[in-house]
Amino acid sequence: MEKDPYHITLDTIKEPPTRFVDRLKFLGPGFILSASIVGSGELIATTILGAKAGFAAFWIIILSCVIKVAVQLQFGKHAILTGETMVMALDKIPGVRWGKNSWAVWTVLGLTSLKIIQLGGMVGSTALVLQMLFQWGNLPFWAIVVALTASILIYKNYYPLVEKGSLVMIAFFTVMTLGSLILLSKTSYAFTASEVWYGLKFNLPPDLILVAIGAFGITGVAADETIAYNYWCLEKGYAAYTGPYDPLKNDARRAIRAQGWIKVMTLDAIVAMIIYTLVTAAFYLLGAAILFKRGEVPEGNSLIEKLALIYTESLGPGVKVAYLVGAFFVLYSSVFATLAAMTRLYSDGIGRIGFYDFNDLAKRKKVVAVLAFVFPILWVIMYFTINLPVLMILSGGIVGSILLIIVGYAAIHFKYQRKLDPGSGMAYNVFFWLSIIAILFVALYGLYSLF
Secondary structure, eight states, rough: OOOOOTTTOGGGGOOOOOSSSHHHTOHHHHHHHHHHHHTTTTIIHHHEEEEHTTTHHHHHHHHHHHHHEEEHHHHHHHHHHHOOOOHHHHHSOOOOEETTTEHHHHHHHHHTTHHHHHHHHHHHHHHHHHHHHHSOHHHHHHHHHHHHHHHHHHHTTTTHHHHHHHHHHHHHHHHHHHHHHGGGGGGGTOHHHHHHHHTTTTOGGHHHHHHHHHHHHHHOOOHHHHHHHHHHHHHHHHHHHOOOOOOTTTOOHHHHHHHHHHHHHHHHHHHHHHHHHHHHHHHHHHHIIIIIITOOOOOOGGHHHHHTTTHHHHHHHGGHHHHHHHHHHHHHHHHHHHHHHHHOOOHHHHHHHHHSSOHHHHHHHHHHHHHHHHHHHHHHHHHHHOOOOHHHHHHHHHHHHHHHHHHHHHIIIIIISOOOOOTTHHHHHHHHHHHHHHHHHHHHHHHHHOO
């Protein structure tokens, strides 16, 4: 048996809650993803798509948020049933091996590294907000502040505190966004139910296909967030509560515990999905109702100023400061949660390649500490070099769409080849395949359109 990096033993076993109220006490991984999801994808990519397409592409946003959850659930199930980290699981996918590792490990690590351009755009967008909020300092200064503070917080292991603070601010920003949408009915930008219904009819202008693909890749649970969900489920303790995994042993009691914790994980994912779908839909409708009608498409360093219109037009100019505070926490929590996930994935990958023992907690913390500074430095360099935050963020969506092919294939492998998904009902299996088909169609169409 492989070494267990999370030290799952018989002593860590805990019986799963059976009552709905008790299950709520163990939610968490999905909310961590929400701190990342309700960020640049929703605030920027979604609103821009609304500004360009009007209501026509509303269906893509809803589909993007809902359809990917089945694949996320499969990754969560795999983590609970095996206790394997993402890299450990990817390494078991059959095919060509380069050195010690599967092609899947190298491909995921390579594609994820390309997202430094997107993260550079996210850092730059957060810096824009801070500059507007404080009215002093230049963008390079604030970009360095964003990167450095995120590095220190990951390095010092203050994640639980920042997670809670970020979620509180996301809740504030969500309420303000939904309030803005409601109050829009009192302005000249009010939209009708027929316009929303038109946006759900699978209409899409040909010239917006690539923008839509980028939005599909970056909104909802993106490929990198699906991968990160594995680590959050492990760190929450779902696999530890289930107990040690022995593929040679048929443990009926462990199987029952696993199904109980899978139910908790499923509730966690569904609650989070409801939250980020509401926020994403609100961002899109605001962009379509205000920015599209005004002919305002956010780009370059005027990005945040134009996005502020979705609030000042419905809530009044006095709300702009509140918008900027909320926007900062939404964007910053996304940068921070992504950094937390990437340090986990790459510390795992580096260990798997053979540079150190990932199971050694002390060594792992040192590697995470180094990566916590290396990644933000690269992100700032990307922002200084390109300095086009909208283009940078949407480029991450295209990369994410390609990465979804690997994620979809891995989900199929976990479910059918390793046969670690007992008890799935017909409804889940249908939803799973709809998710796979949608993901692969969008990813393959994106590749075709590019070449």
